[in-house]
Amino acid sequence: MRTFRKMALLAGGLLLLMGIKSPASAQNAPSRDDIVAKLDKYQADQELDVAALRQQVTERSKMRGKNEPTPQKRPPIVPEITKLPTFNVDIVFDVDTPIVQPESYQTVGRIADAMVYASLLPYNFLIVGHIEANGKREANAILSQRRADAIREIMVNTFKISAKRIQAVGLGEEQLLDSARPNAPANNQIQIMTLSKIPESEPPAVAAAAKKPAAKKKK
Amino acid sequence: MVRGGIFLAAALLALPSVAAAETMSFGDAAALLARSCGADITANCRGVNLDSSRLKECLSRNQDVTSQQCKAAYLQSLDAIQKRIAARVTVANACTREIVKICHGSTKETSKSVPCLMTASGVSRNCTQAMTDAGYR
Numbered sequence: 001m002r003t004f005r006k007m008a009l010l011a012g013g014l015l016l017l018m019g020i021k022s023p024a025s026a027q028n029a030p031s032r033d034d035i036v037a038k039l040d041k042y043q044a045d046q047e048l049d050v051a052a053l054r055q056q057v058t059e060r061s062k063m064r065g066k067n068e069p070t071p072q073k074r075p076p077i078v079p080e081i082t083k084l085p086t087f088n089v090d091i092v093f094d095v096d097t098p099i100v101q102p103e104s105y106q107t108v109g110r111i112a113d114a115m116v117y118a119s120l121l122p123y124n125f126l127i128v129g130h131i132e133a134n135g136k137r138e139a140n141a142i143l144s145q146r147r148a149d150a151i152r153e154i155m156v157n158t159f160k161i162s163a164k165r166i167q168a169v170g171l172g173e174e175q176l177l178d179s180a181r182p183n184a185p186a187n188n189q190i191q192i193m194t195l196s197k198i199p200e201s202e203p204p205a206v207a208a209a210a211k212k213p214a215a216k217k218k219k
Numbered sequence: 220m221v222r223g224g225i226f227l228a229a230a231l232l233a234l235p236s237v238a239a240a241e242t243m244s245f246g247d248a249a250a251l252l253a254r255s256c257g258a259d260i261t262a263n264c265r266g267v268n269l270d271s272s273r274l275k276e277c278l279s280r281n282q283d284v285t286s287q288q289c290k291a292a293y294l295q296s297l298d299a300i301q302k303r304i305a306a307r308v309t310v311a312n313a314c315t316r317e318i319v320k321i322c323h324g325s326t327k328e329t330s331k332s333v334p335c336l337m338t339a340s341g342v343s344r345n346c347t348q349a350m351t352d353a354g355y356r
Contacts, residue, residue, distance in 0.1 A: 102257030109249030118355045
């Protein structure tokens with residue numbers, strides 16, 4: 001029995017090693033530990049009204065006055081999030097849709113692996129979508145929101161990460177990651193950010209919210 | 220060459236789940252799905268996202284045109300994801316004593332006790348194994 005278990009562990013270890021190097025994957029998926037290392041740097045909660053931010057993005061993406069700054073010159077729409085612990089990741093989507101291509105499945109799985117890892121369990125996350133400054137500005141805002149939402153849905157539905165832990169916002173081309181080159185592929189990255197800490201639980205008797213963070217549950 | 224690699228990887232990936240309660244990481248399970256079924260998904264399930272039930276539904280509905288490789292692997296990879304999720308519940312059972320006595324937590328909110336369990340001493344092997352299976356460590 002003991003040796004049996006040892007063998008299983010060994011195989012598991014081998015698997016882990018393979019997972020990290022995995023030369024067979026089409027894309028170079030980041031390792032779970034890479035993601036954890038970037039996100040496990042929480043300092044303070046970021047007060048952020050995500051619903052209001054979405055609204056702001058929608059409105060700004062519709063501006064088309066003569067004096068509208070070019071994409072390079074636009075001030076970032078939510079500069080405060082740039083201070084949050086962040087992991088930038090390339091996820092390949094079907095053109096103009098929020099459908100993740102199979103070559104990025106592993107990457108998405110690794111993000112889920114990071115979110116269930118012990119050191120990140122106490123935190124809430126923000127998924128931020130971006131689109132390079134090509135095509136219609138307004139459409140880009142919408143597409144980035146749909147993509148950020150899609151990643152959130154995969155986390156919640158497929159990997160059963162608590163929905164309360166994840167918020168999503170699409171910034172379109174309103175906060176370019178490489179503003180000097182508005183068409184650069186870097187501007188299509190998805191960002192995962194450590195947004196806030198889940199409040200400490202109340203005494204066990206009251207903590208009926210199962211595994212989900214009892215966040216703003218009053219009652 | 221690539222094909223051989225795929226089969227080797229698939230065989231290796233299949234090993235631990237057979238050997239014990241050991242689970243596969245989400246990343247590896249998703250990678251297995253992509254390697255085995257990527258082409259099938261692109262061809263027959265365009266517009267379906269990485270959603271366990273929708274993908275399962277689409278791939279089984281298209282059985283007639285699905286590759287052998289994919290047929291052999293898609294349920295395995297989707298089950299691997301479910302197993303990893305189910306393992307979280309096992310932690311509450313395997314670590315009841317540790318959660319309550321050492322971490323002063325509740326088994327109803329296991330995940331809140333996990334960071335404590337990771338560093339606590341006197342955690343049983345069963346509990347440690349359960350946390351590994353759930354992907355907490």
